[in-house]
Amino acid sequence: MTNAALLRATDIDKSYAGVHALKGASFELRAGEVHALIGENGAGKSTLIKIITGAVAADDGEIQLNGNAITHNSPRLAKQLGIAAIYQQPALFPELSVAENIAIGLEEPSLWKRVDWRARSGRASDLLARVGARIDPDRDAGDLTMPQQQLVEIARALGANAKILIFDEPTASLSEEDAQNLFKVIRELRTHGVGMIYISHRLEELPEIADRVTVLRDGRTIETCLMSEVNRDQLIHLMVGSELATVFPKKTVTLGEVILDLRQLGRSESGIHDVNLSVRAGEIVGVAGLVGGGRTELARTIFGLTPADQGEMLLRGKPIKIESAAQAIECGIAYVPEDRRRHGVILDLPISANITLASLDRFSRLGAMDFRREKEIAADYTRRLSIKTPAIFAPVATLSGGNQQKVALSRWLITKPSLLILDEPTQGIDVGAKSEIHALMTELAGQGVATLMISSELPEILGMSDRIAVMYGGTIVATLDRAEATQQRILALALGHLEAAEGSTPEESQSLRDLFAPVREEIKASGTTDEELLDQIEAAVKEVRERDRTSPQSRER
Amino acid sequence: MKLNRYKRELSAAVAYAVLLVAVGIIAPSFFSGANLRDLALNNAPVLLVAIGMTMVILVGQIDISVGSQFAVAGVAAGWLAKSGIPIPMLLPCLIVIGAALGAINGLFVGWLRLPSIIVTLAMLVAWRDALRWVTGGEWVQNLPANFQWFGLGQSLGQWLIVAISLIVLGIFSWTLRNLAGGRALYAVGSDAEAARLAGIEPPRVTFFVFVLMGALVGLAALLNAVRFSTVPSNAGLGLELKAVAAVVVGGTAITGGRGTLIGTLIGAALLGTIGTALTFVGINPFWEKAIQGAIILAALASDFVLGRLEGMRISDRGLRIDGAQ
Numbered sequence: 001m002t003n004a005a006l007l008r009a010t011d012i013d014k015s016y017a018g019v020h021a022l023k024g025a026s027f028e029l030r031a032g033e034v035h036a037l038i039g040e041n042g043a044g045k046s047t048l049i050k051i052i053t054g055a056v057a058a059d060d061g062e063i064q065l066n067g068n069a070i071t072h073n074s075p076r077l078a079k080q081l082g083i084a085a086i087y088q089q090p091a092l093f094p095e096l097s098v099a100e101n102i103a104i105g106l107e108e109p110s111l112w113k114r115v116d117w118r119a120r121s122g123r124a125s126d127l128l129a130r131v132g133a134r135i136d137p138d139r140d141a142g143d144l145t146m147p148q149q150q151l152v153e154i155a156r157a158l159g160a161n162a163k164i165l166i167f168d169e170p171t172a173s174l175s176e177e178d179a180q181n182l183f184k185v186i187r188e189l190r191t192h193g194v195g196m197i198y199i200s201h202r203l204e205e206l207p208e209i210a211d212r213v214t215v216l217r218d219g220r221t222i223e224t225c226l227m228s229e230v231n232r233d234q235l236i237h238l239m240v241g242s243e244l245a246t247v248f249p250k251k252t253v254t255l256g257e258v259i260l261d262l263r264q265l266g267r268s269e270s271g272i273h274d275v276n277l278s279v280r281a282g283e284i285v286g287v288a289g290l291v292g293g294g295r296t297e298l299a300r301t302i303f304g305l306t307p308a309d310q311g312e313m314l315l316r317g318k319p320i321k322i323e324s325a326a327q328a329i330e331c332g333i334a335y336v337p338e339d340r341r342r343h344g345v346i347l348d349l350p351i352s353a354n355i356t357l358a359s360l361d362r363f364s365r366l367g368a369m370d371f372r373r374e375k376e377i378a379a380d381y382t383r384r385l386s387i388k389t390p391a392i393f394a395p396v397a398t399l400s401g402g403n404q405q406k407v408a409l410s411r412w413l414i415t416k417p418s419l420l421i422l423d424e425p426t427q428g429i430d431v432g433a434k435s436e437i438h439a440l441m442t443e444l445a446g447q448g449v450a451t452l453m454i455s456s457e458l459p460e461i462l463g464m465s466d467r468i469a470v471m472y473g474g475t476i477v478a479t480l481d482r483a484e485a486t487q488q489r490i491l492a493l494a495l496g497h498l499e500a501a502e503g504s505t506p507e508e509s510q511s512l513r514d515l516f517a518p519v520r521e522e523i524k525a526s527g528t529t530d531e532e533l534l535d536q537i538e539a540a541v542k543e544v545r546e547r548d549r550t551s552p553q554s555r556e557r
Numbered sequence: 558m559k560l561n562r563y564k565r566e567l568s569a570a571v572a573y574a575v576l577l578v579a580v581g582i583i584a585p586s587f588f589s590g591a592n593l594r595d596l597a598l599n600n601a602p603v604l605l606v607a608i609g610m611t612m613v614i615l616v617g618q619i620d621i622s623v624g625s626q627f628a629v630a631g632v633a634a635g636w637l638a639k640s641g642i643p644i645p646m647l648l649p650c651l652i653v654i655g656a657a658l659g660a661i662n663g664l665f666v667g668w669l670r671l672p673s674i675i676v677t678l679a680m681l682v683a684w685r686d687a688l689r690w691v692t693g694g695e696w697v698q699n700l701p702a703n704f705q706w707f708g709l710g711q712s713l714g715q716w717l718i719v720a721i722s723l724i725v726l727g728i729f730s731w732t733l734r735n736l737a738g739g740r741a742l743y744a745v746g747s748d749a750e751a752a753r754l755a756g757i758e759p760p761r762v763t764f765f766v767f768v769l770m771g772a773l774v775g776l777a778a779l780l781n782a783v784r785f786s787t788v789p790s791n792a793g794l795g796l797e798l799k800a801v802a803a804v805v806v807g808g809t810a811i812t813g814g815r816g817t818l819i820g821t822l823i824g825a826a827l828l829g830t831i832g833t834a835l836t837f838v839g840i841n842p843f844w845e846k847a848i849q850g851a852i853i854l855a856a857l858a859s860d861f862v863l864g865r866l867e868g869m870r871i872s873d874r875g876l877r878i879d880g881a882q
Contacts (some may be wrong), residue, residue: 197667329756343750343754346744346751348743349743363736
């Protein structure tokens with residue numbers, strides 16, 4: 001890391017239609033540095049990034065690149081100056097090949113120039129190799145997984161000789177493993193002198209990747225400090241401005257009857273099998289596991305979207321077969337899906353219509369909508385969940401992520417569910433909205449709602465759950481009590497450390513046991529830090545998976 | 558705020574008002590009772606079909622087979638009348654026949670999930686050719702005397718046709734706004750998967766919409782047929798274009814999920830008036846199609862521009878409320 005500032009933004013001011021988004025914010029990026037930029041939604045991160053990438057113009061203040069002030073910034077100029085941004089959702093052309101996607105950003109478009117296909121594909125290979133991605137440049141970008149697409153975007157940015165890379169929540173929808181891969185690439189780029197701005201809501205990952213951190217609040221720079229000198233609580237404190245009493249407002253609730261009871265439940269098409277799980281009234285059961293472990297598939301099966309074809313499902317002790325979402329709703333099951341922008345809410349419809357969509361029957365008499373009651377209930381929930389909006393008939397598209405999620409939740413709360421399934425309820429939303437949703441979950445549990453919470457965030461799982469079910473390979477491999485669960489144990493199970501698992505073949509268990517023996521020793525020794533442990537477990541899992549690939553019969557059950 | 562919500566409809570209404578005022582100044586005779594009645598009469602069937610088309614487009618589909626269905630239903634009405642069934646019975650019969658024709662489309666599009674443009678294109682050709690084959694191109698003639706104008710006489714019959722069309726418009730307009738089923742239509746058109754997760758069954762909604770579309774075509778075909786003493790076997794040519802155009806000009810988003818029937822009424826009126834208005838103003842009616850085309854393009858362009866403006870407003874609003882996401 002050199003000390004010369006690569007990029008310096010000083011006293012940036014920006015107002016949108018009377019809203020003061022940035023009030024004299026300052027930011028500095030050095031070459032070869034990963035500089036985290038954090039703050040609640042509305043703190044001004046996105047606006048600052050838009051000003052740096054030339055998408056909007058600042059009202060006041062100065063941006064310097066290598067000591068030279070940039071005037072009349074524009075996306076085109078920023079690109080020429082070597083500033084590139086990688087967003088949470090990769091923006092590639094799905095129908096074009098990887099090589100073409102990379103070329104589009106780099107070649108000067110000209111109608112008459114002949115396309116040099118070989119050079120395109122060669123350059124793509126080189127760039128992809130630089131980010132350590134083994135991707136065939138001739139594949140369609142649409143066929144790639146999301147992490148692969150991200151790597152292609154980074155490769156494209158490198159091809160444009162980017163000196164400054166901006167990552168906007170790059171890990172929000174990545175599995176732990178893919179995130180680690182991305183970090184590896186980021187570390188590699190750092191050694192080549194690329195300056196990187198890293199925006200993330202996952203504070204846990206910052207110590208691992210960031211050198212410095214700048215906290216924005218209400219459009220002002222609150223503090224810039226070395227990452228090694230602050231911990232998570234201090235960062236939250238800086239972001240929120242006041243101490244959060246407890247990060248997780250978990251309360252102990254006397255549990256009621258068993259609401260949901262799954263016995264050997266499975267669906268071959270979705271790859272889930274032999275799921276045994278029960279959830280009692282007032283209980284929050286966390287479902288942990290990696291992406292691909294079968295968590296969302298299980299939720300969709302319980303909710304009847306992909307009906308089960310094996311085993312049994314009991315609701316309040318009565319066997320039931322649920323074959324459509326409509327039937328599930330009738331049975332008192334609610335499902336707040338992952339990826340709320342696409343499926344949790346309908347962006348075109350107003351808040352009020354979104355809230356009543358799953359219970360239209362209750363808001364209509366003889367089929368006619370009762371608009372007064374709809375308005376009342378929408379206003380009531382907007383207030384109770386403190387959904388920030390100018391009007392209840394504003395389209396949901398105008399809300400921020402946290403508020404959209406609250407609308408999605410409201411829709412299901414008014415169905416008065418006895419079983420609430422939450423799929424990544426706080427993914428990609430800011431700390432304030434997050435703790436509001438956690439408080440709401442606690443309140444619901446107090447009212448006797450049985451909750452099944454799928455989450456990729458281990459602190460959330462540990463903080464909110466009474467019991468934790470860990471999924472791996474399409475089934476629940478272990479259910480841990482709140483007291484016995486630790487981050488390490490959950491991770492080990494989620495990564496396929498099947499010591500406590502039932503249902504796998506003896507051979508497979510044995511081979512895994514052998515492989516994980518050294519890891520277990522490490523856990524016992526327990527002197528290591530979480531990160532090291534994680535790396536080791538991951539390495540071991542990769543070995544297992546490698547072996548599975550070479551001898552497929554060991555995976556058959 | 559309220560006006561803001563209807564700005565798509567509003568721009569069509571403003572265009573229509575400008576047209577009427579201009580015609581009123583240049584050729585006041587345009588507003589004679591007889592002319593207005595003829596206009597309403599000529600456009601009533603298009604309006605009925607456009608009502609159905611609005612719903613089809615709202616759920617994110619399209620039906621280009623309505624013209625052929627219209628011809629089939631018209632000939633069926635003639636045959637039924639000649640077979641001697643009581644004339645008032647034609648009304649329920651034609652609605653059922655039309656619904657059955659629509660159900661076929663609904664089956665393919667809703668339940669088998671085939672693309673509606675292909676399914677209805679196939680039906681457009683299939684019904685048209687089937688009809689030509691069955692009738693041999695002959696018109697239905699020698700209809701019972703009480704077929705024309707339902708036996709009510711010209712003036713009362715004319716009123717009845719216009720009244721039925723407007724009543725149907727009123728009913729559907731109220732339904733779309735006020736029934737839970739109407740809400741389901743908008744939800745499916747906006748995002749079918751999200752609607753499914755909310756417990757709505759998009760295939761059922763889609764099927765039902767195509768059935769309604771067919772029923773409206775059946776009704777329109779009957780109301781059109783009774784205006785004449787014979788039923789042509791080639792009726793409804795280009796009807797699908799007129800209906801889609803009226804819907805789009807009325808501000809309904811071609812991608813589904815947004816739009817109102819009031820807009821469709823304005824759209825149908827605007828496009829239906831142009832031709833006659835040109836004649837009155839003294840412009841060669843050859844220009845009618847070109848001007849209609851220009852209006853459709855303008856409607857789509859304004860839709861696009863409004864969408865862009867809204868997008869910008871939304872991103873601004875997003876910042877104001879809670880940061881841009």
